[in-house]
Amino acid sequence: MAEIPQGFWDGEHRMLARLISLVEDSLPGKEDVLRKLHPHTGQAYILGLTGSPGAGKSSLVDSVVREIRKRNQTVGVIAVDPSSPFSGGAFLGDRIRMNEHAMDDGVFVRSMATRGSLGGLAKTTKEAVKVMDAFGVDWVIIETVGVGQSELDIMYIADTTVVVLTPGAGDSIQSMKAGIMEIADIFAINKCDMPGTDTLILEVNLMLDMQDDHIKWRPPVKPTSNLNKGEGIAELLEAIEVHRNYLNEKGLFSERRRERTKSETLDIVNHQWQELVREEVERPGRVHDLLEKVAEREVDPYTASESIINWVIEDLKKV
Ligand SMILES: Nc1nc2c(ncn2[C@@H]2O[C@H](COP(=O)(O)OP(=O)(O)O)[C@@H](O)[C@H]2O)c(=O)[nH]1
Numbered sequence: 001m002a003e004i005p006q007g008f009w010d011g012e013h014r015m016l017a018r019l020i021s022l023v024e025d026s027l028p029g030k031e032d033v034l035r036k037l038h039p040h041t042g043q044a045y046i047l048g049l050t051g052s053p054g055a056g057k058s059s060l061v062d063s064v065v066r067e068i069r070k071r072n073q074t075v076g077v078i079a080v081d082p083s084s085p086f087s088g089g090a091f092l093g094d095r096i097r098m099n100e101h102a103m104d105d106g107v108f109v110r111s112m113a114t115r116g117s118l119g120g121l122a123k124t125t126k127e128a129v130k131v132m133d134a135f136g137v138d139w140v141i142i143e144t145v146g147v148g149q150s151e152l153d154i155m156y157i158a159d160t161t162v163v164v165l166t167p168g169a170g171d172s173i174q175s176m177k178a179g180i181m182e183i184a185d186i187f188a189i190n191k192c193d194m195p196g197t198d199t200l201i202l203e204v205n206l207m208l209d210m211q212d213d214h215i216k217w218r219p220p221v222k223p224t225s226n227l228n229k230g231e232g233i234a235e236l237l238e239a240i241e242v243h244r245n246y247l248n249e250k251g252l253f254s255e256r257r258r259e260r261t262k263s264e265t266l267d268i269v270n271h272q273w274q275e276l277v278r279e280e281v282e283r284p285g286r287v288h289d290l291l292e293k294v295a296e297r298e299v300d301p302y303t304a305s306e307s308i309i310n311w312v313i314e315d316l317k318k319v
């Protein structure tokens, strides 16, 4: 792809979808596209939502999207949750709402498939965020299940991370993964229409009290419900804005983004280097032969590794 299609800059969802697919499937020209998009990124506010499967994340995203649209801002949603498609809960009329968003030019929803994500889910998700950011949305919302390390890694790109908990359902603080509690900037106690909400709010606050001396930002705990017209949704968005202002005032917003760009660059180096080595390893030839010798214990792995690195560097100089 020599140029970014004009349709992308004109706001055509079809073009946005096409570029995300290109990134997701690691098609040729992907790096070039990301390079061209980069100068246009950095404007969108990135909101992460994580929690157990069934906590109501997709429903909550849906509610938050509606609230954002009321403010005439645009939003891109990336759902990284293969187990639960966006807007799964039919009884809430989610399908109807999905259609409502589908007709809306200001909302773009994308589910990330796990297939074809060569460089890992976290990497492709970050790249998809960039594409949406360059597209010009005001918000990018990432929904992910907080189960594994890679899902938690995704959250490191969020400016504000909302951890979604639900009353009952065994979602007690003790049973939560340690990592997921620590990344929370805000707690949403979702399904607050259910019994046990007050207890859970107390529990979370108690936990926060114990950490209070070494955290600067105390995550607010906000009850939300997606039933009927929703409850606490405007308050949740308000809490997000307060956190956003906090980051700005403390200079943390730009600091985090600077750090992120730096580590992103190193990630790209790492990835490209791995690709180079992988190509060399997969090609029949000297690396293959050398590895055979290592297997026969004729050469030690350390000496072999040095040779391989030198060969790749030599190859690089030739191009
Ligand atoms: N009672 C109640 N149920 C909800 C609420 N939000 C979502 N649900 C239901 O919880 C289930 C899981 O919702 P979903 O949004 O798919 O959760 P996810 O797996 O975290 O994305 C569905 O049956 C929803 O209808 C809520 O606020 N109150």
Ligand SMILES: [Mg+2]
Residues within 6 Å of the ligand: 057, 058, 059, 079, 081, 084, 085, 086, 087, 143
């Ligand atoms: Mg979901």
